[in-house]
Amino acid sequence: MVALATATVCWMLSASGAAQGGPGQTPTPRAMAPIDLTGYWVSLITDDWRWRMVTPPKGDALYLPVNDEGRRVAEQWDPAKDEAAGEACRAYGAGGIMHLPGRLHITWESDTTLKVETDTGQQTRLFRFGGSQPPSGEATWQGFSVATWELSAGGRRGRGAAPASRPGTSLRVDTSHMRPGYYRRNGVPYGSKATMTEWFATVTEPDGNTYLLVTKMLEDLQYMNAPYVRTVQFKKQNDGTGWNPMPCSTR
Amino acid sequence: MKHTAGAWRFRGVVLTMLALATPASAQVDLTGEWSVVRAEDNVGNTELGDWVGIPMTEASRLRSAAWDASIQTLPEWQCRPHGSAYISRGPSALKIWKEVDAVSRETTAWHLEWLRSVDRPVYMDGRRHPSPNAPYTWAGFSTGEWVGDMLRIRVTHLKEEYLKRDGVWHSDKIELTQYLIRRGDYLTFLVIAYDPVYLSEPLVRSTEYRLNLNQQIPPYPCTVVTEVDRPKGVVPHYLPGTNNDITWFSRRYGIPMEVVTAGAANMYPEIRSRIPRSLGGFGPEPAPPPAPPRGQRPAARAPMIQPPPQGEIEVLPVRGSIYVLFGAGANIVASVGNDGVLLVDSGQAAMTDKVLAALGEVQREWVRRNAPKGLGWGAETRSSVAHRHVTAPPKPIRYIVNTSAASDHVGGNEKLRNAGRTFTGGNVTGNIADAGEGAAILAHEQVLKRLATPPAGQTPAPFDAQPTDTYYTAYMKLSHFFNGEGVQLVHVPKAHSDGDSIVYFRGNDVIALGELMATERYPMFDVEKGGSINGIIDGLNGVLDLAIPEFRLEGGTMMVPGHGRIVDSGDVAYYRDMLTIIRDRVQDLIAKELTLDEVKAARPAADYDPEYGDAPEWTSDMFIEAVYKSLGGGKPLPRRRPR
Numbered sequence: 001m002v003a004l005a006t007a008t009v010c011w012m013l014s015a016s017g018a019a020q021g022g023p024g025q026t027p028t029p030r031a032m033a034p035i036d037l038t039g040y041w042v043s044l045i046t047d048d049w050r051w052r053m054v055t056p057p058k059g060d061a062l063y064l065p066v067n068d069e070g071r072r073v074a075e076q077w078d079p080a081k082d083e084a085a086g087e088a089c090r091a092y093g094a095g096g097i098m099h100l101p102g103r104l105h106i107t108w109e110s111d112t113t114l115k116v117e118t119d120t121g122q123q124t125r126l127f128r129f130g131g132s133q134p135p136s137g138e139a140t141w142q143g144f145s146v147a148t149w150e151l152s153a154g155g156r157r158g159r160g161a162a163p164a165s166r167p168g169t170s171l172r173v174d175t176s177h178m179r180p181g182y183y184r185r186n187g188v189p190y191g192s193k194a195t196m197t198e199w200f201a202t203v204t205e206p207d208g209n210t211y212l213l214v215t216k217m218l219e220d221l222q223y224m225n226a227p228y229v230r231t232v233q234f235k236k237q238n239d240g241t242g243w244n245p246m247p248c249s250t251r
Numbered sequence: 252m253k254h255t256a257g258a259w260r261f262r263g264v265v266l267t268m269l270a271l272a273t274p275a276s277a278q279v280d281l282t283g284e285w286s287v288v289r290a291e292d293n294v295g296n297t298e299l300g301d302w303v304g305i306p307m308t309e310a311s312r313l314r315s316a317a318w319d320a321s322i323q324t325l326p327e328w329q330c331r332p333h334g335s336a337y338i339s340r341g342p343s344a345l346k347i348w349k350e351v352d353a354v355s356r357e358t359t360a361w362h363l364e365w366l367r368s369v370d371r372p373v374y375m376d377g378r379r380h381p382s383p384n385a386p387y388t389w390a391g392f393s394t395g396e397w398v399g400d401m402l403r404i405r406v407t408h409l410k411e412e413y414l415k416r417d418g419v420w421h422s423d424k425i426e427l428t429q430y431l432i433r434r435g436d437y438l439t440f441l442v443i444a445y446d447p448v449y450l451s452e453p454l455v456r457s458t459e460y461r462l463n464l465n466q467q468i469p470p471y472p473c474t475v476v477t478e479v480d481r482p483k484g485v486v487p488h489y490l491p492g493t494n495n496d497i498t499w500f501s502r503r504y505g506i507p508m509e510v511v512t513a514g515a516a517n518m519y520p521e522i523r524s525r526i527p528r529s530l531g532g533f534g535p536e537p538a539p540p541p542a543p544p545r546g547q548r549p550a551a552r553a554p555m556i557q558p559p560p561q562g563e564i565e566v567l568p569v570r571g572s573i574y575v576l577f578g579a580g581a582n583i584v585a586s587v588g589n590d591g592v593l594l595v596d597s598g599q600a601a602m603t604d605k606v607l608a609a610l611g612e613v614q615r616e617w618v619r620r621n622a623p624k625g626l627g628w629g630a631e632t633r634s635s636v637a638h639r640h641v642t643a644p645p646k647p648i649r650y651i652v653n654t655s656a657a658s659d660h661v662g663g664n665e666k667l668r669n670a671g672r673t674f675t676g677g678n679v680t681g682n683i684a685d686a687g688e689g690a691a692i693l694a695h696e697q698v699l700k701r702l703a704t705p706p707a708g709q710t711p712a713p714f715d716a717q718p719t720d721t722y723y724t725a726y727m728k729l730s731h732f733f734n735g736e737g738v739q740l741v742h743v744p745k746a747h748s749d750g751d752s753i754v755y756f757r758g759n760d761v762i763a764l765g766e767l768m769a770t771e772r773y774p775m776f777d778v779e780k781g782g783s784i785n786g787i788i789d790g791l792n793g794v795l796d797l798a799i800p801e802f803r804l805e806g807g808t809m810m811v812p813g814h815g816r817i818v819d820s821g822d823v824a825y826y827r828d829m830l831t832i833i834r835d836r837v838q839d840l841i842a843k844e845l846t847l848d849e850v851k852a853a854r855p856a857a858d859y860d861p862e863y864g865d866a867p868e869w870t871s872d873m874f875i876e877a878v879y880k881s882l883g884g885g886k887p888l889p890r891r892r893p894r
Contacts, residue, residue, distance in 0.1 A: 044518050046456050047340060048291035049304035053522065054506065055531030063290045101520040120520070152399030168399015170434075185531065203401070203430055205443060207552045211455060213432075215439050229288050231439050231457040242521065251531050 028111035029129035034166035041234035070223030077187025079250035089248035092121030093181030143178035191222035285460035306515035311449035314858035318418025327824035330473035334412035422448035580659030588734030591646035597663030654765025697750025749781025770815025772866035
């Protein structure tokens with residue numbers, strides 16, 4: 001029943017017509033957003049500090065599902081070479097960007113597109129609701145992302161919640177067409193056919209803090225022997241304090 | 252694909268139907284065996300001095316610097332499980348199952364159990380968290396509720412334990428919020444930890460699990476053995492400034508110690524300005540980080556458990572016929588049963604009416620719980636019917652035991668004694684005719700001396716408030732069972748004073764500790780009256796020798812300190828460890844010929860002060876001064892070093 005409900009709701013919200021909105025019509029994905037992801041968020045680097053806050057040594061693929069080919073490529077990581085080739089943003093692609101320390105600024109670019117900007121690497125991800133077709137051109141660092149609301153099957157609405165608010169709901173984002181990049185900053189690779197599913201959810205605590213949880217499942221037959229599944233956390237900020245745009249760096 | 256208005260209306264109807272059809276509370280099935288997805292989040296043992304990513308307070312860093320892994324060879328440490336704040340960080344498999352009410356078919360509890368942990372029920376039936384005076388455990392007390400498809404769990408009543416296995420600690424003030432989020436065959440486990448003692452901000456961590464149809468979590472047998480021969484009472488630890496291992500992580504990875512020790516700041520991106528560029532940072536920058544203010548405390552947050560009302564008596568059961576009355580001054584332990592009432596300590600004089608009222612309630616409850624058994628006696632011999640027609644009045648207070656002569660232990664003696672009636676006989680003082688006219692008061696003879704012959708200028712305690720039966724040997728036993736068990740007073744020499752007793756209820760396996768322990772402050776002792784830090788520590792070690800835990804170093808022999816919550820041997824061991832460590836530090840400073848003021852300035856209890864040092868009646872300074880004096884501080888040493 002839960003799966004049926006979730007699937008049905010996802011289907012309804014993912015249809016292109018949902019973008020139309022207007023009086024008497026089905027609300028747009030923005031209007032019926034069950035959780036508010038917008039605002040500034042700062043990453044919290046805790047247990048995995050040694051692999052995220054600093055760049056691990058070359059070849060450190062500890063705890064990553066790399067296959068032999070992935071390990072071989074990781075051993076060949078050459079930051080200078082990446083930089084010379086104009087590939088300084090390899091660690092800032094969709095497969096790795098959410099793990100880098102930094103801040104997110106999430107806004108609605110339109111009624112059907114949620115925009116995630118990062119200060120580190122100055123990247124922009126666009127989560128498109130509806131049935132848009134992926135572009136036929138070159139793959140990009142951030143790839144092509146399709147978004148759907150995964151409404152929970154039930155759950156009490158939080159006290160004082162807005163009519164559309166449904167705590168416990170997730171935003172699902174499916175990303176493909178990514179340019180090959182690194183999901184660990186020290187050159188551990190994902191390939192051009194990698195795909196990624198992410199879930200964005202929020203939890204609010206009695207002390208007033210709201211946290212954004214981003215769970216990702218990165219899959220790549222070329223360099224991985226299993227999906228890479230992780231959750232990283234961000235804390236909501238009141239404003240853009242600390243927003244510090246920095247270009248991509250290979251170090 | 253085009254979508255007509257009719258199609259959208261249809262979808263709207265479906266959406267409405269779904270909303271109506273779904274239950275008030277989501278019920279995602281979490282049951283099953285879950286294997287941890289090994290990742291950077293759950294690396295198991297961390298390296299020494301790996302303090303990054305944790306919002307450690309100054310006290311936390313000091314405590315971690317004192318931590319010596321060989322402490323885990325102590326008998327009181329060997330079979331401990333991982334606690335709820337840590338277990339999901341280790342690479343342990345998880346099993347989840349649920350309890351379902353047979354009639355309503357509601358899920359009344361989820362159970363979570365990891366390898367090397369204990370079963371943790373998460374109650375879904377709306378019950379409240381217990382009083383802060385209730386026992387604390389490794390698993391803690393958990394309640395849950397659904398937030399959409401997420402299960403949110405609140406955890407309280409956790410024993411202190413590690414957040415990382417390299418000696419990064421949380422206190423027993425910690426509270427957790429946990430979220431379980433299932434996405435297909437994956438489960439995300441999020442933990443938000445709040446610790447007003449050792450964390451300056453919430454600590455947020457997560458772990459992923461994957462459903463595993465072929466997993467069966469094995470048992471984890473453990474037997475306590477003597478792993479290291481060492482003199483009794485030794486607690487391994489590093490004295491301040493002697494632990495070179497805490498720089499290991501920094502040295503191995505080239506991360507500056509100022510980053511490693513930055514506390515909450517090293518969770519945020521700005522810390523990169525202090526990390527060398529060769530490691531992916533932007534630093535180092537010339538300006539050092541601002542030092543955290545001394546005694547830094549986290550922002551105030553409403554705790555999940557609330558204390559009982561001030562000025563009221565709270566009664567909690569310990570085991571069998573043993574109860575504790577909180578709120579009358581020192582804790583009062585009560586044995587309640589067919590023989591009447593035995594009290595350990597009598598609280599403050601002003602609270603005795605409320606104590607008597609509370610005891611009446613306890614006795615009525617005891618009578619209800621111990622109502623006559625059902626049919627079954629022989630038809631031609633006796634009948635149980637007569638018993639069913641009688642509601643027995645509360646039995647009198649027969650004995651009061653004073654664990655010391657402190658005013659909040661003996662203040663209610665007179666009134667409570669006169670409200671009771673003892674058994675005739677025994678070591679009766681005064682006129683034999685008085686023997687049945689009040690409860691007997693038992694204590695070490697030094698208590699009688701202090702109450703009857705106080706220093707010049709002070710008034711003796713009223714005759715009826717003074718002990719009637721005293722002892723001067725190592726122990727005193729009641730000469731008969733009371734409420735079905737033996738009761739033993741054991742003298743603890745030179746502890747709080749020179750007249751201390753602990754009281755051992757041997758059938759219920761409960762020990763009243765008196766002033767040996769207070770869970771909210773350092774132990775109070777009076778050097779002028781014969782007290783000493785070594786006596787306190789020896790007393791606690793003696794208690795640990797008596798106590799037998801039930802499972803995984805918790806439960807079993809339950810103990811009631813003079814002040815604070817109910818404890819077990821795990822809690823007592825922590826308290827013993829703390830006092831031993833502080834004692835060793837002060838002893839070391841005395842050996843270096845520091846004056847009392849210099850010792851206080853060295854803050855030898857700084858890592859424990861946030862939890863124990865704030866009690867106005869017994870501050871950290873007062874405690875350190877007492878420790879200093881009891882160890883002979885300030886006296887000339889046999890051989891003075893040249894200055």
